[in-house]
Amino acid sequence: MNQKIFQKAMQTISMRRIKAKTENEQHYQEINDKIPEIAEINYQLAQTSTRILMGEDIEILKRQNLQAQRYCAQLLVNHGYPADYLDIHYTCEKCQDTGYSEGGYCSCLEKLIASLGTMEMTQQTQLKLCNFNQFNLEYYKGKITDDGINCYASMSNILQRCRQYAANFHPHASSLLFFGDVGVGKTHLSLSIVTEVLKQGYEVIYDSIGNLISRIEHEHFSREKSEEDTLQLLLNTDFLVLDDLGTEFQTQFNLSVVYTIINTRINRNLPTIISTNLNWQQLNEQYQERIMSRLFAVYESIEFRGPDVRLIKKRNAGSQYL
Ligand SMILES: [Zn+2]
Structure with missing residues (x-):
């Protein structure tokens, strides 16, 4: 063990x-x-x-x-x-x-160990890939969005903000909301922050909202009474990073889980990073006002604008074989 x-x-x-x-x-x-x-x-x-x-x-x-x-x-x-x-x-x-x-x-200890084990594993596999130094601003050079945003300048600012956030992390650090299309660097930067925060000795949970909700759902509805409590872990951990908000099924249960996580961690003054591919308007359509108003009031929102880096990387990798 x-x-x-x-x-x-x-x-x-x-x-x-x-x-x-x-x-x-x-x-x-x-x-x-x-x-x-x-x-x-x-x-x-x-x-x-x-x-x-x-x-x-x-x-x-x-x-x-x-x-x-x-x-x-x-x-x-x-x-x-x-x-x-x-x-x-x-x-x-x-x-x-x-x-x-x-x-x-x-059994409560055994289940907790099993649960922490899976989380640790997901973290370790992804963390190997991600730190700030590997974040390549070159992809953003010379790119201008349709509405005239200079991607390089805007990503440089975001990178700097994320580095600063990680370096100054503390138990009551602020919470961030990362917006932006798939492949613009949200996951890379949130994982780079996670890497730094783990180095500082904090307990961190990182996963996609979909994965976490499935576990909570399973624990909640399975007939065997479960003492394992993923929800409690998420509510209490020093630092929580939720990836892909908006990709989970929109059920009453899931909505209430999302609300509980956001609301409780705000009330406990615990830092959270949430990333989503949805824009503000789509979020408003998908989530109730009680969730949105809390996000809006407390989270610092950071909008990622840029070309789809994953696509460019794939293309570059492909061109070697052409
Ligand atoms: Zn026990």
């Missing part, structure tokens, strides 16, 4: 545990503040082990505690809280977010 992936998975699980415990502590503080009666009961409950040591009857204490807990739950409900508001809610109840259960690795 890849040690790096194992550690990453364990890290994710321990983050879940810390989150569950912190949330629980916050709930306690909140309730102690608002419902002093519960604070008093909790204080009494906390004394149980001392009272056992002092020789009190365990059975009687158990019964009293159970009663006290039921009473607390009732009080919570009376105050408009869920009855289990003071319980710890783990992502995986089986191992309580430790990664171990029944003397071995918990």
Whole structure:
């Protein structure tokens, strides 16, 4: 097993545990503040082990505690809280977010490893090909778009912006939206940023929106209850790069996944790069206003204009054999 992936998975699980415990502590503080009666009961409950040591009857204490807990739950409900508001809610109840259960690795850990493994593989294969130095501006020289944009000048600016973004990357860096036709360099530059950010030690997830949604869909709808949670990974990762927005099937489920990813990461102030072959108008037609308004308000949009570099490369490669 890849040690790096194992550690990453364990890290994710321990983050879940810390989150569950912190949330629980916050709930306690909140309730102690608002419902002093519960604070008093909790204080009494906390004394149980001392009272056992002092020789009190365990059975009687158990019964009293159970009663006290039921009473607390009732009080919570009376105050408009869920009855289990003071319980710890783990992502995986089986191992309580430790990664171990029944003397071995918990299934949540195994699934996380498998999932990180696939992502790592996709990343590594594509990353070998992409860094800023290999980005060739020559393809854009002398090219003018129909509406008179100098492709070379505009791509030079974009390249510089991307280099700067990667060099100054931080956990709350801004989010970018890459527009442009197929083959104008969006993928190359987003992967070059990914390469730099990975070097800085951040956790990065890069994939096409279609691939990621298929996995989320599978986890969501498969009959076997899945603790693997691609969506959670996407919502939490330090840096997310989504390729090809607009190529996924336009179902209600997919739209809500796209919205959740965009919205949650904005709320958490986490950097994301989204690239799309659609233009602003096509995006507007395809996505609901609630998605577009968030993109528009928060993402820095960068429009790639240029000749289809893949086509030129192919042509050049072909000409050697002519
Ligand atoms: Zn587990």
